[in-house]
Amino acid sequence: MSTSGSGAPVSIPSNPSIASVPDVGVADYLVQSPEVRARFERIRARDVILEVRELGKTFRTNQGEVTALRGVNLQVRRREFVCVIGPSGCGKSTLIRMLAGLENHTAGEVLVDGKPVNGPGRDRGMVFQGYTLFPWLTVKQNVMFGPLATLGKSEAARAAMLWLELIGMARFADAYPNQLSGGMKQRVAIARALVNQPRILLMDEPFGALDAQTRARMQSHLLDIWRNVDITILFITHDLDEAIFLADRVLVLKANPGEVQEIIEVPVPRPRSAAQFTSAEFLATRRRLDMLIHPPAAAAATTAAEDEAVKPHLIRLTDVADNVE
């Protein structure tokens, strides 16, 4: 992504969804460089691919009705990269599953290209956290799975090979999934979703099960794909750094009930690199996310409750001379 500066003054964009969190000098995450600001303006000028209006979900349990999510509003524009984060139990998985059509919503609506979502469909590709490649098919056959529904065999094979080439897995076309590493499996899963040319790619913590190094490689790899392909991405994660590194905007959810706390425009310029993890914009955004996900008051309450429940009574069980520090 090239960001051409327009020389506009540094400004704080109005953000309607800021929750009433006291901002004591942490608003610097709202400060955007002119380049970043111009980029967001360009994004806002694009078509809306995914529109979520007042989306909600309630479960009926033995304890009565439980609200998993309520009042979610979101517009994702073409080729935008949006990450969703939130504490565990905030309903982020429920949200993406409703967008994919794998679960019903009980309130509001989801529109893709203006058409309401009603069940799963090939306009929304999905990559799951668990490995969901079909074990009885080779890598190539896995990628051909979607195209075969509409195309002939040779055309589907050609499309599959093109995508395997693109993700660098062409060498493994005839391997079975159980011969691949976790990272490779997720690469193939991405290709399998993208070969259908979906309007939006939904990713549900796709790198959650990978080790740290593979994960970092997969993040850059995903950005490379996103840069070169006309695809809009909604990405769920619980890793704050991952969210900032990948996203244009970060949707922050809170738990009990699941609601949108804030939608943050990430001020870190593109193209992104690992060096930016220590940049001022990155750290400012990181501080803001930390505060939203682990608010000081709530954190203190949790710690107090935990201390109440678990009272360690430590006595020395080793020789006095045998000191580790």
Next chain:
Amino acid sequence: MTPRWFGVRAPLSARARLVLGIGSFALPLGLWCLVSYVPFVWHPMVRIADPGGVDYFQPDMLVDRAVFAEETGNMRRDGKALPAGEPANPVYLPAPHQVVLAFYTAFTTRPEQRDAPWLHESLLHSIRVIFLGFAISSVIGVPLGILCGTYTAISRLNEPFIEFFRYLPAPAFGALAVAILGIYDGPKIAIIVIGTLFQQVLIIANTVRKLDFSLIEAAMTLGINRLRLLTRVVIPACLPDLYRDQRILLGWAWTYLIVAELIGTSSGITWFITQQARYQHFDNVYAAIAMIGFLGLGGDVLLAWLARYLFPWDRASARA
């Protein structure tokens, strides 16, 4: 390198697996040899070599050790010739070499009645009954099981009744089957079907239900319709497990064979066994029973070996 025999689920070397596998057969065989060839281990009978003065003893007759001792005492008291004999096992426990010999001669000996079938004909007859019974059961049971495992409504409509029916012992339908299907192969096949089918539906349905649902969800997000879901995801995903189920069920079908063949006119290997037992040819009886085991195990090993080529992606098949 010393193998850690008692490590929990410790993997064994190919050599150790082979040795232990042979050992699993050698152990019972060794026990049988011990009882058969070492006189003082059991041998509760005496085989008469010379009747001596005992008027009802005959050469080659088997008598209880106590009776032999008593008669020997009687003869000694009466001053007659003493009987002679050697310790022996009862007629129903032939020695291994006798059974091995019977295994060979059973195939080469003309049947005692002229119109009776040869042993290999009896065996083929049994295999045909098993095959037909299992095939009929599978044609109904496998599709029904897959549907039950996939669609909850079909499962609820069928499974409660099947759960009830599977407790009814198949042989209990023997008289009914004869009344409906006659006395020849019909009722025998029916018993094998009744014995296999109901378990089959439940086992297959259970296997299909264990399919990882996320595979189905993944397929749905790739834009596949409901009907194709069954043929392109559910069935291929379950295939190696269904194949394993079928192997186990085939084993069950074999266990129903003997009961089934007693229904109506006795036939096949069962006819051979009962016939030989009537003449007290127990070596032949053992040989015939062992033959069922070899056929069953041989078939299963063959199917397991075939699975490696049918399901190259399946690790469990590769291990078998």
